[in-house]
Amino acid sequence: MRLADAADAASMDRFDAADLEVQLKPDATHVTEADLATERAIRAILEAERPDDGVFGEEFGVTGSTHRQWIIDPIDGTANYLKGIPMWTTLIALSIDGVPRVGVASQPALGRRWWAASGLGAWTNTLDGSPARLAVSSVDAIEEASASFQSIRQWDEVGQMDALLRLSRAVWRDRGYGDTWPYMLLAEGRLEFVAEFGVKEYDIAALVPIITEAGGQFTSFEGNDSLSERSSVATNGRLHAAFLALLHAPGASESAR
Structure with missing residues (x-):
């Protein structure tokens, strides 16, 4: 801090x-x-x-x-x-x-800050200065989920426009909030899915403990626990497997790595 x-x-x-x-x-x-x-x-x-x-x-x-x-x-x-x-x-x-x-x-x-450490939970600051513990949402159906896809160009550049369209059609709401903000919205329980491509270790390392300590799950687009695969998928945990299955449905491009 x-x-x-x-x-x-x-x-x-x-x-x-x-x-x-x-x-x-x-x-x-x-x-x-x-x-x-x-x-x-x-x-x-x-x-x-x-x-x-x-x-x-x-x-x-x-x-x-x-x-x-x-x-x-x-x-x-x-x-x-x-x-x-x-x-x-x-x-x-x-x-x-x-x-x-x-x-x-x-x-x-x-005036916002979020922080976490393994085993100590995830937290954010409030208007009165006191910390508030973070928790992901309990949404357990994709059709009720809110998703952030970062940018259309990212998905297009890695040949994943079909996957993005499937995602957009499946969820309740989709928006491209961009950068760190949507991950923190997920940790606060306001979104259920965030994904992006072209990320480096320094783009996502700090986000991993915040998401996971809030109860969510964080992997690469391929579903691996890795900081170096240049992609990220963060969810509320309950829907992680379902979102990965949706993204990799038959006919999806396999060029994003």
């Missing part, structure tokens, strides 16, 4: 600044001066207080051991950040032997 406090201070210092410095990375995605400053703020504390731990950050790569590794996305939703849209999040995870055990997702522009 102290890491998130430091990150929030760094990111909010330049949010919606008229002279924000923005660069294009080799992969054609944007990086702002705030992305860099936020990751540096987190790394500075870790270097001082957890020097034996490794760090895997979006902007400065991997350093140190992978046994205990902090996985950081300083600003998840950089496109929103640089446009002055407050829907962006700092993601901080602690992974032990490849399994995310601690996760914090902080949205300082909206």
